[in-house]
Amino acid sequence: MKTFVLAGACVAATAVSAQEVDTTRVNLGEAQVVTNRATRKTPIAFSNLNRAALAQVNKGQDIPFLLSTLPGVVATSDAGNGVGYTALRVRGTDATRINVTANGIPLNDAESHGLFWVNMGDFASSLNDLQVQRGVGTSTNGAGAFGASINMGTERPALLPATEVNVGYGSFNTTKNTLKFHSGLLNNHWAFDARLSYIASDGYRDRATTQLGSYFTQGTYFNGGTMLQLLAFGGKEKTYHAWDGISRDDLKHRRTYNPNGEIKEGKKVVGFYDDQTDVYFQQHAQALLTQRLAPRWNLSAALHYTYGTGYYEEYKNQRKLKDYKLPTFLLNGIEQKQSDLIRRKALENHFFGAIASLNYKEAAWDITAGMGLNRYEGDHYGRVLWVKNYLGNLRPKHEYYRNTGTKTDGNAYVRANFTPVESLNLFADMQYRFIGYKIEGTSDKKAVHDTNENFHFFNPKFGATWNVTTDHQLYASVAVAHREPTRNNYEENFSNHAPRAERLTDFEVGYRYTGAKWEANVGGYYMLYRDQFVANGRYNEIGEAIVENVKDSYRAGIELSGVWKPVQWFRWEANLALSTNRIKDYTAYLYDEDYGEHERKVGNTTIALSPGAAFNNCFAFRHRRFEASLTTQYVGRQYLDNLEMKENSLEAYCVSHLNVGYSFPLRGVKEASISATVYNLFNTKYETNGYSQTSIEKATGKLLSDPRFYPMAGTHLMFNLGLKF
Template identity: 50%
Template sequence: MNKKFWIIATLLHCGLYAVAETETTDSLRHVNLEEAQVFSTRATARTPIAFVNISKEAIQKQNAGLDIPFLLLMTPSVLTTTDAGAGIGYSTIRVRGTDATRINVTTNGIPMNDAESHAIFWVNTPDLASSLKDMQIQRGAGTSTNGAGAFGGSINMQTESSAINPYAEISGSYGSFNTQKETFKVGTGLVNNRWAFDARLSHIKSDGYRDRASAQLKSYFAQAGYYGDKTTVKFITFGGKEETYHAWDGITKDMLETDRTYNPNGVIEDENGKAVGFYDDQLDVYRQTHYQLLFNHIFNPAWNLNVAFHYTGGEGYYQEYKNGRYLAEYGLQPYVDAEGKTVETSNLIRRKNVASDFGGMVFSLNYQTGKLQASLGGGMNKYKNDHDGNVIWVKNYIGDLAPDHKFYENTGEKLDANIYGRLNYEFVRNLNFYVDLQYRHINYTIKGVNDKYDWSAGHMQPLNLDETFNFFNPKAGLFWQINSQNSAYASFAVAQKEPTRNNYTDGFFTQRPKAERLLDYELGYTFRSGRFTAGVNLYYMDYKDQLVLTGQLNEIGEAVSANVKDSYRTGAELSAGMRFTNWLRWDVNATLSRNRIKHYTEYLSDVNENWKDMTTADGGISQTANYLGSTPISFSPDFMLNSLIAFNYKGLDASLQSQYVSKQYLNNSGDNDCTLDAYFVSNLNVSYTFKLPAMKSVTVGVTVYNLFDETYESNGYASRTAVYPTPDRIKPAGVKPEIVPYAAYYPNAGINALAYLTLRF
């Protein structure tokens, strides 16, 4: 522990990971047209918000096969998690403690978040990083963008530019857990001074760190572009197919000590509840395809227009083996077995299917002179998602079981339209005023039958939702370029966000969740010189009606997310960086924060001393309300520290990434038995680039993840139960219960490595 303390203390004296956006030398002369596509949703040097640009070069150095969240790991206030434990498959990202449903993601200005869940499933577009020109990650409410509101951050990705000259590239990697990645890229270069075509094929495979947590991922990218003197038209399509074995459930702390890689998903139990094997087809399978038609036109040096039409189609399912389930939950009748016994529960296999269509257009009209930048933009997008579920097998079932018996079916539809105007004006020398006004309209409907069985009514829960939201989201700020080395900014932003699909389908039957609102206050300062940079960003994010898990259950015993009236995140993001020589640099950033729910009440499920569910007098589900006052928000560490030491000399490239994350709570109770321990993890990357005859370059390298073999977990979940000292199923009056916590964890891999080779022609 003392060793870790001194490592952390030393790093605190150093500075920021700040990646400068650089242009590749073979970009088209018309690259200014391509950049116009994302100009209106990106922050620029004088935008008063916190952001980091990540260049294509920085992406390439880290892109050995892990999911995109891990390419953002060294940026301030960013955490990553991985179900399979090794960074391939279901991985996600948190910014300032907020989860994926609150992080807006776009590609070329087009929304990537699922319109219903608001999450981004990176596994559906594997190896997209190999076709990216750059990324910008904004923290806080950020600039107005298309899609769901940013409540913690936004990620803006731009696909790569075409090259002037023909090229080909072959890359591959192999390493721990039988992880492998193969990528092939080719481009025609500029044809007839006007046309260019590019394509990529990728395959990624991994057994995963956890048992059976395998992933089989395939993807492609293709683009065709016409480059006129003032007009660019590009057609882009990319997509992928993923097949992953479930690793969705965590394991207890005791299990971490005895069988750390154990994966409970897919377990098959006998009549006595004893595990007798695992189901081979406990799979998640999904195919997603994106189509984008981008049009950019420059009218004159001041004015340009970009318009994008898009369509995304997705289709897939996940399949599960379920033990001892009530047949009634699936619309099946109990049956009488050979011994004359009525059977109400059985093992079965269910498949949940989804098919989605998402399409629309986004646009921006941009004006820029020496002192003024202005944009008028927006878009209209329509989403439709069909959900249904089938029972495909029941153990020893006697009776009529139609093939692929369907037990629920519903359709969600969403219309999302927004328009915004943005202005950044230097009204006095070196002082810019920024204003960004957005209006957003959402209509969301769900019709059909839910996958939840209503025991009180004796049938599946009907769904009949029709909700409309109208949000006005103003943002304003000041940017002051004090002198050539010093700058400062201040801003205020309002962001509002509609509930997700799960907030409705897993909510109360008779109550509707309210929309959430964020008031975001930011204050920053930066110093830059030839060799040293330093900065601080202070933020206060004030949430109204934030939706969080409170332990409360709905009418059929499902956990619901409830609106909490007041909560906040506040902190300081510190950064510094030093370039010692042209070949050695050290960057560090740190986040100190306080994240709290005010006046928090948790709900504890009641059981008796024999751990049987207790009921209310009318037969409902019994819970105990437990007022806790101010409590820490889950998954929001008070302290984070990132360090990047980078060495580059005559083709030899080496970097040491290190991240320290303090303790995190798994729920909102502040219970120290429901936490993730602090961890300190380092990754080492070493590569060498050289030339061979008939090749532009050859790069060979290896990345060692978790270099010091830290034993840690970066994700989990928890609950608390009220245990009453009575055998009665009715909650006793005036008796104080014992509060018993339960926590489960997703273990991360120890030291592991990926070796890689890239050939460029």
């Protein structure tokens, strides 16, 4: 089940300065939590956001927009205002290659490989910190990281009792309501925390409504070197579809138009279907244990279970009845092979497993060995609810396909840091990963599924970090990663181009400087791919990009970030990502008007949706109880497919956001604050996502362009009030 960062804080600079903090171990009493976090001695590119930085930008938008000013990150929004169906790309790679974990437990969908952030409403309000690792990163559980990994840690138990209320209201009837409760430390061993949230918005685009209800609860027991946490979180989302983009002409004349739900008579749109909606309920349960076994030994273990169920319903115009296992019928003596209909596609899934790691640290050695075993079981089915003018026997909830996907995912790794001398750290990370994936049954795309694949991957990583002085640091690393195809890869490519697993070799080098007045990071990377999946410009019926393997491709770039703090009340933060993203000897497979496939030799070309430049700048001011910031983001041109045609591209854009906030004393309240954010301050017209739909004319071989775009909102506002008791 499937803009921008609030200017209330400058995420990029916070990320730079946060690299000073080693968040690998969090002391709570005498217990220690060990995660797959990178630290300053890890030779990879990463950014940290602590709880304060997340709180400053968390005004109601989804997590992708809270991260959109980090180096190389681009966030997208179907509804146009960062609420609802949102996604992000890092270094040009999409969500299916970005591994996301919470407390080390994988959150990516086992079949699609992506995380649908719409199912994680207001999750940022329950986070203690977050780390984005760019490139392959450290070994982790779940889907392979091919562009980045996002490691989220849920909030630590509060040791003092408190109640927090946050309410917000803004343009497009956007509302954010959050209630949090903390019991504080009870009997020196227990603590309980809870959150309830509701976020809703009409969206910038027509009918692009969003309703997100969510919860988070945790109970924590700790005693000396033991900490046990039981967590439950999840919620329900309901959104009106905004999965389809609009034409270039619509961008000029009816920018907010949403074609989803159209009801047509012939070619004329006569209305919109009210229940063109996506509904999904998801709940997570985690049991986390950390145990100090000895002064040098620490154990972490976790059990997890995720349950999800939902559907999307849609009105479809003039569909072939045979595709829905329905017989034709006679209407006024004429055989009807097509008709309007309402269909519902649904799924129910279970994801469960266990992970564990053992850490040893003494003098020059820091070694972690870990393993994980996860199981996924998912049922998919489709039903026809109604057919226009149908004269046959239509059974209630007529089922036209059903299939089951099962997946076993296991991994084991050993990661070591060795410091032979005080200034030098040597890093090695070895991971073995096994995947067994099977799909059985039928679908609307494939008559009978015959997918039954096993994969064995070995992912080694090596590197070194040299502390030249206390302020200057150099690092270098090389890492290998593999990734299996997704469910969509098997369904969309089953005819002539069977999907293949991807391989990535990632070379990273970097320099870090930390001083009293300013900080700087410079990183370079060369990511060499074999059989990389890249978008080909086509989208399926639910707004998901169709991808294909390309034999040889690479991404190379440089990332610079820094912060200048000349005085206590002013910070200047900025980052710049410059990259080249290329396919070697590309061959495009294009369809003609009769759905015949044609090969088109292209040669070396730019990878779709991979901007060559992305720049973020932030001026932040803070004086006593008042704070303000101005954030500006620039993203270069992005091609919608791999043909490198200007007419099939997203124009470069530059957008700014202004935030002001004030905290004040209030009787009976520990803390009170208000803030106002102006998104898209200068009313820029821009788009962050799209698809090309390029086809070929059968008779002439001429390329035909019909691109679609997802417009972003102009100037709009959000106001927030926070109270803590």
